Amino acid sequence: MTQTPLLTLDEEDRKLAGRLLAAFLDDYERSLPDLPRIVPDIDRNVLTALLQEPFPDKGIGVERLFGDISDKILPNSTAVAHPRFLAYVQGPPNGIAPYAEAIAAALNQNCNFWQLSPAASVVERSVVRWLAGLFGYDDTAGGILTSGGSIATLNALTTALNDRRPGFRRSGLQDARSALVVYTSEEAHRCVEKAAVILGLGLDNVRRIPADGDYRMRVDALGETIRADRAAGLEPFCVVATAGTVTSGSIDPLDAIADVCRDERLWFHIDGAYGALFVLSDRKRAEFTACARADSIALDPHKLLFAPLEAGCLIVRDREKLRATYAFASSYLTVNDDPLMPDYMNYGPQLSRGFKALKVWSALRTFGVEAFRNAIDHTLTLAQYLAERIQAEPNLRLMAPVPLTAVCFQIKNATDADHTAILTTLANEGTALLGPASLGGRTGIRACVTNYRTTHADIDLIVNRLR
Ligand SMILES: Cc1ncc(COP(=O)(O)O)c(C=O)c1O
Secondary structure (H helix, E strand, O other), X not given: OOOOOOOOOOHHHXXXXXXXXXXHHHHHHHHHHHOOOOOOOOOHHHHHHHHHOOOOOOOOHHHHHHHHHHHHHHHHOOOOOOOOEOOOOOOOOOOOHHHHHHHHHHHOOOOOOHHHOHHHHHHHHHHHHHHHHHOOOOOOOEEEEEOOHHHHHHHHHHHHHXXXXXXXXXXXXXXXXXXXXXXXXXXXXXXXXXXXXXXXXXXXXXXXXXXXXXXXXXXXXHHHHHHHHHHOOOEEEEEEEEEOOOOOOOEOOHHHHHHHHHHHOOEEEEEEOOOHHHHHOOOOHHHHHHXXXXXXXXXXXXXXXXXXXXXXXXXXXOHHHHHHHHOOOOHXXXXXXXXXXXXXXXXXXXXXXXXXXXXXXXXXXXXXXXHHHHHHHHHHHHHHHHHHHHHHOOOEEEOOOOOOOEEEEEEOOOOHHHHHHHHHHHHHOOOOEOEEEEEOOEEEXXXXXOOOOOOHHHHHHHHHHHX
């Protein structure tokens, strides 16, 4: 009889694990619409025991493991896929995702160089090429899947530094030249500032350009600030525009910012983590035309392609600029270049990398691109419906236009504390998980429809309760 190798499951346990997994996924899917709560009623005793219980010397086996997951993990997990989870920019995972993730784990391809991941390298290339094509980039473009939009923007700023500051790879920012400055709007996501901190640019060298009444970067103020910085002996090198700001979904004037970047010879990066994939919608495509003029775009398949965490993406118009930033020759990794299969270790900071592309590729193939267009259109429709319902309610007030799917509103005469209390009540009673909004010094409530399961009835339920 052949012995089962250590750390594998024997045939009987494999069958059991398969059955239990299938049952778990099926039960979870069925439970979603009727879950009493979105944020769980956390059992602190169970979580404390999870923390303190020592790992067993002799394993508990497959059946008890699944029992623990069902009894301890599941009831203490947030129901992100619930149709009234409308907080933050996070959607439910698509249906094929858990299966694709399981296969990626089994194959365990290391997507660093092609020898360890030949098919995976091509799958990632095809996903990135499709994404780049959505924005009108041609075959000189390239990119890489990342853990999310924040890291995509960090990698973009690193590439921008390497491209705009001669000798950056050798001397970094350690020589005595003038300070480099990056420009973004006051509505930009904190990931721009985080990147500036990590890269040693310093927060004092991030200019948060004022926004207009619709929360879009003011291009006149951008131009003036760049000129003032140059006059002061500083070195502007990059503008980060946002296509879909995190709070209100506003889209900066991309074309006008592209003109400024061209005239001032600055790297033009677009943070499209939330908004860029609305390019898939016929209703919104025209608003993203100027993306083709950007040097780089960050976007998030784990938002609008409903990939499970984590799946972000950086696209760079000239992929050689990524290689110029990140490629190193290492004696311990030498493989011959192959024109078909990119070596992704040359496109970003990671060496060992998982097969994130499989879940994105699998979903696009299983459901087809049209299904994603429809899902995205559905979120747009529901956000407009929510905005209309809010406008029709005498006690509610929209705080900003709704160009995408983030709806910010206030309850008339409510204080900050009232808004916070309402958010807590809605979450505790299981009506909805919404988030806080802060715009132009005013605070309120934000519902971001990034959820293909949400229905008109869900929106009605929320508005009726708010009323
Ligand atoms: C505009 C914007 N940029 C960046 C991010 C960060 O993306 P990630 O959470 O994937 O790092 C977000 C997240 O919501 C966002 O909305």
